Amino acid sequence: MKVLLAENAGYCFGVKRAVELAIKTAQDNDNKVYTLGPLIHNNSAVDMLKEKNVFSVDDINNVEGNNIIIRSHGVGKDIYDYCSEKKINLNDATCPFVKKIQKIAYEMYNKGYNIIIIGDKSHPEVQGINGWCDNKAIIGKNLEEFYLIDFNKIEKYAVVVQTTMPQDTFFAVKEYLISLGLTLEFYNTICFATKERQQAVLDLSKKVDAMLIVGGKHSSNTKKLAEIAKKNCDTFLIETAKDIDLEKIKTYDIIGVGAGASTPDFIINEVMDLINEL
Ligand code: F3S
Numbered sequence: 001m002k003v004l005l006a007e008n009a010g011y012c013f014g015v016k017r018a019v020e021l022a023i024k025t026a027q028d029n030d031n032k033v034y035t036l037g038p039l040i041h042n043n044s045a046v047d048m049l050k051e052k053n054v055f056s057v058d059d060i061n062n063v064e065g066n067n068i069i070i071r072s073h074g075v076g077k078d079i080y081d082y083c084s085e086k087k088i089n090l091n092d093a094t095c096p097f098v099k100k101i102q103k104i105a106y107e108m109y110n111k112g113y114n115i116i117i118i119g120d121k122s123h124p125e126v127q128g129i130n131g132w133c134d135n136k137a138i139i140g141k142n143l144e145e146f147y148l149i150d151f152n153k154i155e156k157y158a159v160v161v162q163t164t165m166p167q168d169t170f171f172a173v174k175e176y177l178i179s180l181g182l183t184l185e186f187y188n189t190i191c192f193a194t195k196e197r198q199q200a201v202l203d204l205s206k207k208v209d210a211m212l213i214v215g216g217k218h219s220s221n222t223k224k225l226a227e228i229a230k231k232n233c234d235t236f237l238i239e240t241a242k243d244i245d246l247e248k249i250k251t252y253d254i255i256g257v258g259a260g261a262s263t264p265d266f267i268i269n270e271v272m273d274l275i276n277e278l
Helices: 013-029 041-051 077-086 096-110 124-130 143-147 169-180 192-205 219-231 266-278
Strands: 002-005 033-036 054-056 068-069 089-092 114-118 136-138 156-160 183-186 210-214 236-239 254-259
Touching: 002 266, 013 033, 013 068, 013 089, 041 054, 041 183, 041 266, 054 183, 054 266, 077 089, 096 124, 096 156, 114 169, 136 254, 136 266, 143 169, 156 169, 169 183, 192 210, 192 219, 192 254, 210 219, 210 266, 219 236, 219 254, 254 266
Parallel strands: 002 254, 033 054, 033 068, 068 089, 114 136, 114 156, 156 183, 210 236, 210 254
Antiparallel strands: none
16 A cells, blocks of 8 residues: 655645644743634644644633634734734734735725625635624625625626645636626735645545545535545545545555645654555
8 A cells, every 4th residue: 555645735824823822822921822713623633732822712702811812714903903903922823825905805895895705704814804704795705606696797806726726716707707807906816725736636646546625524625635536536634644434445556645734744744654564
């Protein structure tokens, strides 16, 4: 049996930066620090962070102490305003790629454009971006959702995309919106880390008998990797090496391993080691 690791797998630059900032803030304060929402959608990584005094809260009112860490997904303007009013230190680990989208949404909204976000309205990144245009963005995650929206031809629209959306979705929605004859400005804000991980999984899934996609079951970018791999070979979404169905895996000759942008290296290594042992 042979095991191959996808060329780009694991922590992206934005998540790595957020994890480092959170750990450093906890060390510098020699006390517990809180992130607003989990820093990473991966249970093992969350446990590792707890050991380093980094905890997560869902409500800013539950923060103890005077430090809050904003995760890579970013937050709306109201959180910045609240922290400045209450004199809470806001340690900002918003990924620069997300920050750029927030800036576009804020500036274009203030220039009189309606903001369209191609993304999942339940995702914190999208909710954060929406918080930079008075929560008035028009949001849809696929063509079917956009078909249901009534657009006003007199209005102007600026279109941004959630960083983890597939390129195909962006181009399909773009084509549809153009066909409506609207006044549009497009910003393809899909992050290259996502593209690289998706491409690496697509390439590898064509060369192997089965793929293991390692990542949190709630992580949207991990789920997308699994969807891509599934088109070419048997695919298993696992959180850690413990989730591997060893009997099933033994039936394949070549196994590929891919991992989402929020999967820590130590988990990827455990998976690789276990398969190598087989
Ligand atoms: Fe940032 Fe892209 Fe990662 S937006 S958090 S580098 S997936």
